[in-house]
Amino acid sequence: MPGQVKRLLIFVVIICVLFVVSRVLLVPEGFGKYGHYRATAIDTIIALPINYAGHIVCNDCHDDIAETKDASYHQGVNCESCHGPSNDHVQSLEEDEIILPSAPRDRNQCSICHAYSPAKATGFPQIDVVTHNPVKPCISCHDPHAPDPPSVIGGCIACHRGITRTKALSAHSNIECNECHTTQDEHMVNPRAFRPDKPRSRDLCGKCHAKGATSETFTKKVDMTEHGVGYLCWQCHFPHHPEAN
Structure with missing residues (x-):
């Protein structure tokens, strides 16, 4: 038998012996009696002192x-x-x-x-x-x-910091949240059950952005009868940071 094969066999035997010895030393007594668990763990848990009354x-x-x-x-x-x-x-x-x-x-x-x-x-x-x-x-x-x-101190910013920071850098920075969102008082207590309402028509945005609106002259205005008919404005435009043009 070649020398390298003998050395390989000796190495494999040593590994097997180490595995068996390790298993004997490390695997707790009773392990496997109730499946992949240590049976004596039940006695260990029972022996623990009771601290909580419930x-x-x-x-x-x-x-x-x-x-x-x-x-x-x-x-x-x-x-x-x-x-x-x-x-x-x-x-x-x-x-x-x-x-x-x-x-x-x-x-x-x-x-x-x-x-x-x-x-x-x-x-x-x-x-x-x-x-x-x-x-x-x-x-x-x-x-x-x-x-x-x-009570929500600081209004919407107390929870919606990310949106507030985004809006603060946009052309909508001076618009209060409740000018676009209808929010029940219960939202502050149970926000997931009472969600703020989003605009359900184009009329809200049209107050400022419809052609002929009395908003500032620098406000972008469009013909609402032709622009994006069939869609709500916020479905295309991000209201918290609308595009500048």
């Missing part, structure tokens, strides 16, 4: 707060998301000294959800934690169990 247990004693919260914008927030694990509190109710759950007294807890991030859903209440009442804890102004409906 909101149903909280509601048993604090039904008044639960009723208020369930009717608020925080209805989907679990009690222990803010107050921390409460199983020790529940277990201590039969003891002489009750362990009280924590309550967030600083701004770090609320900022987990409400610190500004452009990646968050449009309309979600957000603040700049550096400039928004920096020395006050959030709960000194906001009731966490019944927060007030979010």
